[in-house]
Amino acid sequence: MGTPIPMVELWRGGMLESTHTGHAVIWGDGGIVESWGDPGAIIFPRSSCKMIQALPLIETGAADKVALTERHLALSCASHQGSALHVEMTGRWLADLGKSEADLRCGSHEPYDKAERDRLIAAGEGACQLHNNCSGKHCGFVTVTRHLGADAEYLELDHPLQKAIRAATEEVTEETVSGYGIDGCSAPNFAVSLTGLARAMASFAKAGDSGSVRERAMHRLTRAMAAHPELVAGEGRACTELMRAMDHRVTIKTGAEAVFVAIVPERRLGLALKITDGNSRASEAAVTALLARLGVLEASHPAALKRLPAPQKNCRGKITGELRLSEGFL
C-alpha cells in the first residue's frame, strides 16, 4: 500500500500533539478528479458501504412488496445511535414483517444515545439487538431474506443475500473484491480499493429516478439518506449534522476505523477517504474540509466548526486543544 499523507493534527498549547495520515479520492465523470495518498489503497469500507449493502433490498422487490417508506430505506443504511426513535422504528418494522428482534443477527450493545442508555440502566434493563447501531441494516437483511424465502442465517457468506451484496459491490465499484472481513455486526464486509469506493459513490451521485433498476435503487437510497439524517446516525453525530448543514443535498456516511464517503449529486462526484489509524475525529475533520473545498458545505457552519477546528474542551469547559488540517493537505 502506498504512503498516506498527513491530513489532520491535534494541537495543544501551540504545539503539535498527534497526527493522522490518510488517503482520499474524489471520482467524477471522467475518472479521478483529485486524490491524496494512495488512491489504490485497499480498505474495508465498514459501515460506509451500507447503501451498497441495501441495494438488494430494493432490487429484489422486497422493499416495495412490504411497502417500505423512504424512512425505512434511510434506516436500512444507518449506523444509528439506538435512541428511542431508532429502537421504536426497527421494532415496528420487524413486527410488520411478522418477525421479531430475535430474528436479527447483529447482537446487542449499549446504545450510544445517552438518554436511552440512561433509561435502560435506571430501569435495570439490558440493551437488545434493536439498540445495535446496525439494526436498521439488519432489518433490511431480514426483509430481503423473508422475501426470498431464504435461510434465516442471513450473514453466511453463501447466503443469497450476501452473494447479492458481493455482486452489487463488484458492479458499483467496478472491481473484484479483495477479500472480506467480519464487521462489528457480524456481517461480511468486502475489501475494495479506495478508488473503487469513490467510483461507486459517484455512480450513486449520477443515478436518477429514471433508468435501470440499479440506477433507480441507487437514487432512492441516496435521497432517503439525505432526506432523513436523523435516522442515518442521530442527534449530535457527524452524518446527521453535516447532511443537515448541506441542506440535504449531499449524502454522507461514516464507517468504523475512520472511513467516510460522500455522494454529491449536483457535482456528479463521489468521495471516499480513510484515515490510516482508524480515528474518527480525523475522518470527520477531513471529510468536513473536503466537502467545504467542493463548495457544498459552509466551513463556517456550526456543524462544520464542531469537526474542524473541533475545539477540544475538557470537563470544565476549557479549550485544551484543537484539530487542524496538516500543511500540504488542501
Added chain:
Amino acid sequence: MGTPIPMVELWRGGMLESTHTGHAVIWGDGGIVESWGDPGAIIFPRSSCKMIQALPLIETGAADKVALTERHLALSCASHQGSALHVEMTGRWLADLGKSEADLRCGSHEPYDKAERDRLIAAGEGACQLHNNCSGKHCGFVTVTRHLGADAEYLELDHPLQKAIRAATEEVTEETVSGYGIDGCSAPNFAVSLTGLARAMASFAKAGDSGSVRERAMHRLTRAMAAHPELVAGEGRACTELMRAMDHRVTIKTGAEAVFVAIVPERRLGLALKITDGNSRASEAAVTALLARLGVLEASHPAALKRLPAPQKNCRGKITGELRLSEGFL
C-alpha cells in the same frame, strides 16, 4: 519532528486495516539503549508524568506532615476509573485534610467504572469531581497547597506548586521544557522530548531508598505505584493488569493521546513511547511488546495477550480482527 515508524497494526480477514506509527526510547545507565522513530520527538507526557507531578508532595514534606500512606501516594499518581474504591479514598483524604470535593479544580466527568457509573445513573446522581480520573493527583495538589499555605487556585502556572512541578520536570528530564498545554484535568502539562521522559523514568528506576531527598521521593512513588496497581488505574485496565502480571516489579503509566512510560528498577531502565495518532490500543500493544522484549513481562500472560494480539471481539463474541506488531518493529 522526525519520522515515526509503523509499530502496531489492526488486521481483519487476513488483511491490514489500520496502522499506528510511533516513537519509543529506552534509556539506561549510559544513555539511549535503543530507540525507534525519533527519540528527540517533543511530546506532551499527559498523565504519564504523574509521578513527576507528585514529587513536590513528598519533597515539600506535605505527605509526611499529614501521614499519607503508600496507598495515598499511589493514588496521587493515578488515572483511576472512579470506582467506589477511588471515590471513597479521595473523599476521605480530603476530609482528613479538612478539605472537600469543592476544593478540587479537576472538574467532573462520568466515571469509567461501569458499576459506579450505573449506580449513579440508577440513583439519579451526577458525577462529582472525585470521579474524575485525575482526582487522586488533585488531592495531592490540595495537600501541597495547604501545606505551603498557598493560594487555592493551585493550577495557575505561577502557583508555587506548578513552579515546583516545572522545576522537577526539568531536573529529572535534564532538559528545559518546550512549553506547556492544558491537560484534560485543567493542569498545566509540560512538553518534553521523548528521550527526556525516558531519562526521567530511568532516574526513577535507579533511585533507592537512601540518597537525596529527590531519590528517596522517586523511590517511594515508584514502589507505591507498583505495590497498588488497583489504585493507579482500576480493574480491567492496562496499567493495573500489566503491573500485576509483572509481579509488582515494574511501574508503568499511561497518558492520554497514547503515551506510555515504564520504570524498570531491576534493569535500571526507563522507557517512554508515543503513538503518533494518539490511540491507546496501540500504545498498550507497543508497551506490552517492549516489556516482553525487556524480559520483564511474559508475552503469554493473559494480561499481555489481551493487549497483543488484542483479539477484537464484537458484541456476539466473534473475533473480527486482531492487533499485530508491524514488520520491522521488534
